[in-house]
Amino acid sequence: MRSPQKTASRWDENKSYILRSITFSCGEGSTSNNVCLFAGGLCHKHALLKSKYKRFERGATALWCVRNKAGNGSQTLMGIGSPVLLPVAGSVPGVDDAPPPPVRGEGRRHGKIVCYSRNRSALCGAPIVRPMDQFAKETLPVSLEEEMRSSYLAYAMSVIVGRALPDVRDGLKPVHRRVLYAMHELNNDWNRPYKKSARIVGDVIGKYHPHGDSAVYDTIVRMAQDFSLRYMLVDGQGNFGSVDGDNAAAMRYTEIRLSKIAHELLADIDKETVNFEPNYDGSETEPSILPARIPNLLINGSSGIAVGMATNIPPHNLREVVDGCLHLLRNPDATVDELIELIPAPDFPTAGIIYGISGVREGYRTGRGRVVMRAKTHFEDIDRGQRQSIIVDELPYQVNKRTLLERIAELVTEKRVEGISDIRDESDKSGMRVVIELKRGEVPEVVLNNLYKNTQLQDTFGMNMVALVDGQPRLLNLRQMLECFLLHRREVVTRRTVFDLRKARERGHILEGLAVALANIDEFIAIIKAAPTPPIAKQELMGRSWDSGLVRDMLSRAESDTVGGRTAYRPEGLLPVFGMQGDGLYKLSDTQAQEILQMRLQRLTGLEQDKIVQEYREVMAQIADLLDILARPERITAIIVEELTLIRSEFGDERRSQIEHNATELDTEDLITPQDLVVTLSHSGYMKSQPISEYRAQKRGGRGKQAAATKEDDWIDTLFVANTHDYILCFSNRGRLYWLKVWEVPQGSRNSRGRPIVNMFPLSPGEKINVILPVKQFDEQHFVFMATSKGTVKKTALTEFSNPRKAGIIAVDLDEGDFLIGADITDGQHDVMLFSDAGKAVRFDENDVRPMGRQARGVRGMNLEEGQQVIAMLVAPAETAGEGEQAVAGSVLTATENGYGKRTPISEYTRHGRGTKGMIAIQTSERNGKVVAAALVAPEDEIMLITTGGVLIRTRVDEIREMGRATQGVTLIAVGEGNKLSGLQRVVESDAEGEDAADGVTESDGEAPSADTTET
Template identity: 55%
Template sequence: MLSEHNKVSVNIEDEMRKSYMDYAMSVIIGRALPDVRDGLKPVHRRVLFAMSELGNEWNKSYKKSARVVGDVIGKYHPHGDTAAYDTIVRMAQNFSLRYPLVDGQGNFGSVDGDSAAAMRYTEVRMSRLAGELLTDIDKETVEFGPNYDDSLREPLVLPCKFPNLLVNGSEGIAVGMATKIPPHNLGEVIDALIAVINDPSLPFEDLLGLIKGPDFPTAGFILGTEAIREAYSTGRGIVLMRARALVEKDRRTNREAIVVNEIPYQVNKARLIEKIADLVKEKKIEGISDLRDESDREGMRIVIELKKDSIPQVILNQLYKMTQMQTSFGIIMLAIVSGQPRVLTLREVLDRFLEHRKEIVTRRCIFELKKAEARAHILEGLKIALENLDEVIQIIKTSANAAEAKERLIARFSFSDIQAQSILEMRLHRLTGLEREKIIAEYNEILALIKRLKEILASEVEILQIIKGELLDIRERYADARRTEIIPKTGDLTLEDLIVEEDMVVTVSHSGYIKRNAVSLYRAQRRGGKGKTGMRPKEEDFVERLFIASTHSYILVFTDLGKVYWLKVHEIPQGGRASRGKAIVNLLQLSTGENVTTVLPVKEFVEGKYIITATQNGTVKKTELMSYANPRAGGIIALTIDEGDRLISARLTDGSMDILLASRNGKSIRFPETDARPMGRTARGVRGMMLEEDNHLIGMEVVSEVTSATLVTVTENGYGKRTNLDEYRVQSRGGKGIITIKTSERNGKVVDIKLVDEDSDLMFITDRGKVLRTGVAALSIIGRNTQGVRLMVLEPEERIVAVAKLAEKDEDDGDTEAEEESFEGGVEETEE
């Protein structure tokens, strides 16, 4: 019991403050935060050192985890076995550490959150890379301190030949502070270190070019570079991670499926799948028909099967927003520096590592120098003894005992005690000529080594070159390719970043149905074959457009109200070869009464390309393709249209083509597109053709300089003709034009014009729903100023209302007799 004079009065606030700070620093330094030099917390360091002391190295046999844990907690770590085993488990998980430090055998958990097997069931040894953390630890390179009971000594830091703090990262929550350092690519970090060695004033921008960003073991994407820049320049930042997904065609169900094969770092796969299932069950995400985990030892594979007509982009955006398929990683580069916690920039971390390595190399050289000098001292004595061999032997022979022999040798040759003892312990076989030469050679080598070590210690440049060589060796043996892909843009990831680019066959039917299929679905055929049907639509419908476009290509959709909408090819539903597809109007946000007039495929928006538009009132406008490069969901204005007017056609040109317009009253005009100067997107345009009051344009075609096509003109009463383009002379824009067909009482008004090739097929549609298909080859070429021939026999009061050029041949094509019969009533007229 304390006496009165031993009691000391203490302010409770001061005592609480002191005790709390002592506790906090104990947690910070002794448990929660890594050392900037080796990137390890004390428990990691103790585990690796215990495994090294146990001989549990990468090229030795595995040992029971329980054995290692026993050594760790018995010798060095004053905590429970759970803390030690959990550390070993994490260092063995290839989804937790970018470069695992423990080679485990057995169940060490999974990315699904499964726990590891008990330590009595698993076996471990150090990984080969972990051995590089302990290299030269026996050469007095690092300080040792007492263990928890002062019975053993343990290293306070490991020599660490590579920057483990950056390479494997670290996480920890201390008192009032936390650290969260992401893993990085070993090759990139070493390249940065070498660059810093070569140029100590290396600019920050050059450093960013070498270390592009974190490299997570589970791969995936990092969106944006600004957060990376901020984290590396200030020590704090938040990076956005996203899963990697591909859109595939499910062979089992023949539907599109989203396949996730890489997820963000530290995301639990099983919980992610459960969350997606819950969202589908709660109807927060619609369009998913099935969800499967097909992961195996080959890799991760989460299959999200979509319902028919579901758009993958919409589903993906919902998944990114509502699940951990997109999440963030908050970077806090906090580490222990000289016994104190500090937030470090990227350059400071690299500099601290280099300082550590310089100290390690220096201490190693000092150790090796001491050892070499000690050996040189002994060899020097042996050399003197060999030069005076007979006298040395005589002294030893005439001495009463070893002590007397040592004293006499020291007195005679001024040997040190160690030299004299080495001479006495030398075996007789070392006196042979060959062995004597070996001693002299070893002595000369030791002297050269001593000289070299002194040169290294005297020059920081030499030390840095040694560090550089060691880093290059580590990179050559252990570096691998980057796993996490960094996307510079910070906005929403488009589907192009998630799907493989491939060519697709896109078909558009006359009634506005669109679909896409892989090119491989259309098998190669011999010339003259019947072809393959790309669509089996309803009876009165047919394929009007067919083109090949990449999944990353654009489809520009123009409407009669003068607006243009965007579709990406990958957004178009993929259906079977004989399927109908989906109505274009259901893929666009069209206004009431707005109708699609033209569909144009565009590979990419580039300079030197133009869009020519024509309205029924005779206005044409030429606009640079680049003006349409910024899509909006609700479309944009393609041109300003006056009230009562409407857009009838749009064509893509190269700036050097001719424009051919045709009117309802049988007139046409051909003029070079250079007559129409490029205008802004919202401009009205210029007059393309002067029209009478009761007249309007019904069609537009663009003609290249070299073409073998002919022009087919069709009238409402079922008559028409095919004419060479040479007969349509080039005129100035804005004229009344020339006759393309007589619009007599027999013919009626013109319905449409089409540029056709010899093997083209045309489809005529009447106001009573009748459809006739005919081959262009059966229609002879006649002059421009004629009435033409009968193309289709019509009922009284029946009229042709539309003409379309077929994009492909049907499999049952070949009924030429029926096609020829459609021309029997036609009588070729002569020119007037």
């Protein structure tokens, strides 16, 4: 057990104390004294010293308030807030001798905290304390809302400025800048040996970036990856990860050094070209920005998520970006469109294809856009030309190859992408090669387009060009980015020139002193020999005026050649008493005298004197040139142009990413050959398509071909022929419309059932597709006519449904408890018939219902009594007017829940206005029950009857008696006790006879066959 301080202190009842590392055993007279450390919370002393103890974390610090109430011995110890780490120094107030060993109950007295050992002897009294008034004078109430606002704003700005967003000038975030500067300080240059990554990480963390080592190392790793940066800033040796998402080796294994191009970011940093600021603890200084000769933000890009904003800037080709900079320097009024001609699109390190540049140009103009990237592929023949394979050579930027292949495998397993037999990754050190083998007969363009659509073989890079400008985040277009970089370069060149000018003046001043010393060398030597100490010698040299010798001629020539005259060559701050005097003599400054004292004897030779004169002339010429640069902005522009041109020639390379300027949004449909397909939908909801060539023509009386393999309790209730490019409109009972292209219907053999239609759409629970209609084109001459169970009808132009949406749309807005019972395509020349479960029917001209918008609720089509509902909608040819004319052919088959039904000629259903209660279609009674179905049939048709008990019966229509409207019908099926007839369905195709296999099929020319879905 660790013992606290071996002193005790008196507790002032009117003071608060800070307790640090309190260790005491709790047990007022208890024999089982557990060691505990109290670090916060609320505790009554009496309860604390009872026999139930709590164990707290060691080494914590807490704020305590000690109060003693006289008379009753009650004492409260209060810990405030979380542990506060405060140093404890100085003497302990109120220290006295340790208290005597207590007896039972003694711990309550005198307001003291007493520590006990297991043998009940006093251990140490109170721990180290400090009065509360040394910590806080008072407690002030703070508004939580205001505190959260100000604190969160401070946090947000810290993240924005100090972590997530790059500076527009050097294109770096603080951690990248610190890594590069630390490597520069360690002389970890491109032409020197590699250093361990851990060495660099340690320096960065210790000096500049007090964060986790993994964050710093991850930054280094990314700067060393040729698939992450277009121009790597770190030259790495070892495993630095791969496009498969493999992690880099640990920092103790890898070695790094600055890349050659990274030195261009740090060039001239030692010439006071940028500001330096203290590091986190003030022990070092670090640059607030790098000089950056290269436009790093554009050539390498950047991405980051801050608070309330983010940035995502793509990399570009250095040669193109430099060309843009040069054009802007020579033409300051250049527009963004002119710059786009020189910088057409990003250039990604992983190459690939940039598919269309409309989004890129939008990003360059506004700062926000999108770059569509595609993998670069080609096709190869395999199995002696029997099959083909897709070879992936290059991937879009930031796409993980391993994840991509796993995604393709999932799509193949889920059968969302068809035609792939095998996937192999044959990539090696020579380059990327992913092989996707296709099945025999598959068109590679179609499969590839499906992969583009469903995988990251086609990906999008969202451009959001946000960067820090003067410490504030700004959304920048292309021209603004280049302007900010060039403005930074102009400042760097100016500051470098000022630095060089100061150094040249200082050097010229030294050379003047050396020239004076050489002209008076004998006297100088005598003074130095006679002086007892160097300071006295310096004093003697500075105390006299000397013959200027060659200096007078040197200065007169320099003054005539230098802008600004005599003052142009003098160092800043040099007092007038030093230098050339009016009488032609020269007075040495402290700097000159010190340099003369340190001069080596070899400088006394005649050759060295000539060198001093020559160097002085060169320095004077340099000063004149530097002054000219500062006086003429065009000189600075010329220097920037020269530097950028050298960088372009040294580091410029060819574009990697290929640009497809005229690319369009290519849909899979564009690669599908138009052909007619037979589409079938079974009663159980299985859908499939087959080429019409599967059905050969047969003579009348032939047996035909089975269209689909169906179970005994399933049958084909919808069949039509449509082109692969046609649409299928799918209506649900909830009144929603979904679209499907015919080519999207899975093809199957005659022996397959197809795919459940419910799996093709995002249906909600209880929603089901009950009507499908083929459509070739959405023209203004056709309409979609819909009816609901509550008698509402709606007619909407077909063009209203010409904009497909994956999530579907509301075709008709339904009331609570209402549902869609039928829909069909009309052309303004049809009659509509509605049948209710009460045995009534209404027939009216479809033109009685005006066309209305998609958002409309519809109008009343049939007047229903309470508890009744519409069970069927039929679209029939318009009723023939005129006496003696031939009636419309066909009949209506109605069926009731007790298994009764009949056929009635359609001509007996006369036309009336909509919204009426209708005429009798079939007499209903307790004997036959409610009407459950109605369908348009022909004598040669067959129907399927199904009961609630699952009993099916298939019968020919001509076996059902034709009767008048006002009859109850005949028995169609014996439903049995407790069962009801739930519906009937016209069987579209018979596999027993027919002129051909598509007998009765309707071509999808904008109309559809009569609605067959009549089940309730």
